[in-house]
Amino acid sequence: MRKAQISLDFILVLAFIFIIFTVLLAMTGKQNHSFSESKARSYARAEADTMASIINSAYIGGSGTTASVVLPGTLKGNVAYQIEVLPAHRLVQITWGSDGDQKHYASTLCTSSVDGSLANLSDGSYQLTNHGGVIIIG
Numbered sequence: 001m002r003k004a005q006i007s008l009d010f011i012l013v014l015a016f017i018f019i020i021f022t023v024l025l026a027m028t029g030k031q032n033h034s035f036s037e038s039k040a041r042s043y044a045r046a047e048a049d050t051m052a053s054i055i056n057s058a059y060i061g062g063s064g065t066t067a068s069v070v071l072p073g074t075l076k077g078n079v080a081y082q083i084e085v086l087p088a089h090r091l092v093q094i095t096w097g098s099d100g101d102q103k104h105y106a107s108t109l110c111t112s113s114v115d116g117s118l119a120n121l122s123d124g125s126y127q128l129t130n131h132g133g134v135i136i137i138g
Contacts, residue, residue: 036077037103040096043075045105048094051083051121052107055092058128058135059111065130073123083121085137087114111135 051069058067075081081096090109097103116137117126129136 040075040077040079041103041105043077043079044081044094044096044103045107047071047075047081048083048092048105048107051085052092052109054128055085055114055135055137056110058130059109059113059133061130063130063132067128068125069128070125071122081122085109085114085118085121087112087118 051071054067054069058065061067071083075096079096080098081094084093084095085091086093086106087109089106090112091106092109093104093106095102095104111133113134114137115134118137121137127138129138
């Protein structure tokens with residue numbers, strides 16, 4: 001009888017430890033996912049802010065100012081993205097993530113006078129030129 005009691009106690013202790021381990025593992029997995037999303041958001045913000053900063057610098061530089069920007073194929077961590085310039089709203093918007101869970105971030109522009117390649121910007125080198133106060137992206 002005593003051996004059976006010790007075995008039952010041992011099994012209960014092991015089950016309790018297993019439950020605690022499972023809960024801790026689940027919490028760690030959620031935090032890992034949250035950290036990955038946070039990193040992707042930081043990288044996306046950096047790309048949008050860089051693009052907006054270069055457009056603003058070309059505008060402030062006056063007519064004849066040129067600048068170039070090189071956009072990576074994916075964000076760090078191999079996350080797909082797309083940048084769009086929205087002159088009417090004075091924004092550079094970046095969209096990233098999967099189709100079912102897309103995230104957005106927008107960076108402000110100091111001008112609405114932007115023309116040229118304004119949508120689907122990613123993976124390439126783009127030349128920006130201030131032509132009479134209008135920023136041409138090509």
